[in-house]
Amino acid sequence: MTETAGTGREPAPVRASELYELAVCPHRITLDRRLGREERAAPDEASALLLERGRAWEAACAERLGWPRPEAPPGDFRAAAAETEALMRRGVDGVYQGVLCRDGHLAIPDLLRRVPGTSRLGPHHYEPGDVKAGLAPRADQVLQVAYAGWLLEPLQGRAPERGFLLLGDGREVTFPLAPLRAVLDAARRKVERIASGEEPTEPYWSDACLRCRWRRRCLPEMEAAGDLSLVDGMTPTRRRVLRRHGVATVADLAAVDPREWREAGRPPLGLEALVRQARALLSGRIRLGRPFDLPSPSPADRLIWAERDPLARERAVLVAWREASGREAVHVLGVAEAAAAAARDLFAWAESSRGTLFHFGAETAAALEALAEERGVAPALQVALEARRVDLRARLRRACAYLPVRRYDLEEVDAALAGRPLPGPGERVPPAFVAVSADPNGRSARDAARAVAIARRRLEALARVLAWMRAPSRAPGGAR
Numbered sequence: 001m002t003e004t005a006g007t008g009r010e011p012a013p014v015r016a017s018e019l020y021e022l023a024v025c026p027h028r029i030t031l032d033r034r035l036g037r038e039e040r041a042a043p044d045e046a047s048a049l050l051l052e053r054g055r056a057w058e059a060a061c062a063e064r065l066g067w068p069r070p071e072a073p074p075g076d077f078r079a080a081a082a083e084t085e086a087l088m089r090r091g092v093d094g095v096y097q098g099v100l101c102r103d104g105h106l107a108i109p110d111l112l113r114r115v116p117g118t119s120r121l122g123p124h125h126y127e128p129g130d131v132k133a134g135l136a137p138r139a140d141q142v143l144q145v146a147y148a149g150w151l152l153e154p155l156q157g158r159a160p161e162r163g164f165l166l167l168g169d170g171r172e173v174t175f176p177l178a179p180l181r182a183v184l185d186a187a188r189r190k191v192e193r194i195a196s197g198e199e200p201t202e203p204y205w206s207d208a209c210l211r212c213r214w215r216r217r218c219l220p221e222m223e224a225a226g227d228l229s230l231v232d233g234m235t236p237t238r239r240r241v242l243r244r245h246g247v248a249t250v251a252d253l254a255a256v257d258p259r260e261w262r263e264a265g266r267p268p269l270g271l272e273a274l275v276r277q278a279r280a281l282l283s284g285r286i287r288l289g290r291p292f293d294l295p296s297p298s299p300a301d302r303l304i305w306a307e308r309d310p311l312a313r314e315r316a317v318l319v320a321w322r323e324a325s326g327r328e329a330v331h332v333l334g335v336a337e338a339a340a341a342a343a344r345d346l347f348a349w350a351e352s353s354r355g356t357l358f359h360f361g362a363e364t365a366a367a368l369e370a371l372a373e374e375r376g377v378a379p380a381l382q383v384a385l386e387a388r389r390v391d392l393r394a395r396l397r398r399a400c401a402y403l404p405v406r407r408y409d410l411e412e413v414d415a416a417l418a419g420r421p422l423p424g425p426g427e428r429v430p431p432a433f434v435a436v437s438a439d440p441n442g443r444s445a446r447d448a449a450r451a452v453a454i455a456r457r458r459l460e461a462l463a464r465v466l467a468w469m470r471a472p473s474r475a476p477g478g479a480r
Helices: 017-024 026-034 045-065 077-090 139-156 178-196 215-225 236-244 250-254 258-263 271-283 336-352 362-375 379-388 392-398 410-418 445-470
Strands: 094-096 100-102 105-107 111-119 122-131 162-166 172-176 302-309 312-323 328-332 357-359 389-391
Touching: 017 026, 017 139, 017 178, 026 178, 045 094, 045 122, 077 094, 077 100, 077 111, 077 139, 100 139, 105 139, 111 139, 111 162, 122 139, 139 162, 139 178, 172 178, 250 271, 258 271, 302 362, 302 445, 312 336, 312 362, 312 445, 328 336, 328 445, 336 362, 336 379, 357 445, 362 379, 362 389, 379 389, 389 392, 392 410, 392 445, 410 445
Parallel strands: 122 162, 302 357, 357 389
Antiparallel strands: 094 111, 100 105, 111 122, 162 172, 302 312, 312 328
C-alpha cells in the first residue's frame, strides 16, 4: 500500500501508511509532516533491498491478475478516487492501486477485489487487500487493510466483511474486518491528533532507529538531551513514570538512590538495573557483578553466527562458524545443496563433539532452528545442538555486567569492550541478506565474497567478546 503526501496548500491527508508509523515510531509522523523530505537520509542498503523485493513481488502479482489501475495525474488523489469509483461501478474483477479518499483520509490498497453482495455499486461490492513480500502477516499490515475497508464503506454503502493479504509465497490470508473496528478507530484518531499537532511526539531510541530515514536527526538530539530511552531496559512507560518523579535525563537517573526510591513508595520499575546501566553509559566504564559462567575452553569449541531472511523468518540465509584451530566455514544458503551441506556439517559436529557452540543473541539460535526445520533434521540432533549452545549475550547479562552501550547487541558490546565509540546508524555491519541474491538459481561470486566478509566480521567480533569474558582479570566488582 503506497501513498505520497498531499500537494498544494491543503493539509496532507491521514494515510494508511501512518498506521504503520504509529506502531513503529509515532514521532516519524510528526517529522514527515513538519520537515522537508530533503532532510531525510537515503534509505540504508537493507531497507532499499527490502523495498525493491516488495515492489518486485507486488508487480508480479499485479501482472498475473491483470486488473486495471486508475489513471490520473500524479498526486491528484481526487481524480484517481473518481476513476477508482468508476471502475468499481463497471464491476471489473478487481482494481490495482485503487485510490480511496474522503474527509482528509487516504488509502491506496494494492488490491480491491469484487465479491458478490448488493451495494450502491450494483449486485457486487469490493473487499480490500495488500500484497506483501513477507511470509507472515503483521498486525500493522492487517490494520492498514482495515483502514481501506473503512474508507470503502460509504462509497459502496456497505462495509466489506473481509480483508486479505497476498504473501510472498503466494498464500492468501483473509480476516474479518468488523472485530478490528475498535482498534482501527483508536489508532486512526491518534494519528489524526498527531497529524494536526494536537498530540505532540518525541523521539524514542529503538532498533527501528537504525534504519529510519530520520536517523541522522534524532540520535544527536537524544544524546544531547541525555534522553532516558538511551538506557538499555528502558520502556516508554518507565520513561513517563521517571519523568513524573523528576528524573528526566540519563544523568538524573544515574544519581538516583534506589533504596531512597523504594522507601518513598515509588513504583519499582526495575530501578536498580536501570540506575547501574545509566551510570555505565554516563561514565563510559564497565562494571561487573559476578563471574561469567562459561564452560572451560576445548579444542572442539566453535564460534557461530547465523542470520535469517527478514521477509521469510523461517529461512536461514547464512551460517558461519570458526573452530578453535582458526578454521572457518561460511555457508551462503539459498539453494538446497548449500543448506544441506551446512546442516550436515553442523549437526554431525553436535553428534560427535564435546565442544561448545558460542553465539551472541537470539537471532543465531532462531536461524539454526530454521535450518534444522528446513532440512528435516532429527529432533534428537536438534536437542544435541541446543545443549551445546552458549549465548554470550545472556551470560553477560546474567553476570550483571553493565557496559556503556545503548543496547546489548554484538557491535555495541564489541565497541564498548575495546573502548571505541559506539557505532551510529549507517556505521554498522550490514545484515548478510544484502549480499544474498534473490535469484533462486545461485549467486554471483561477488555476492558470495561479500557474504563471507560480513560473516568474518561477525565472527571476529564474537571472538573478541569471548576472549574478553575469559580474561583472568574479569573479577566481580571490577570497573574500567
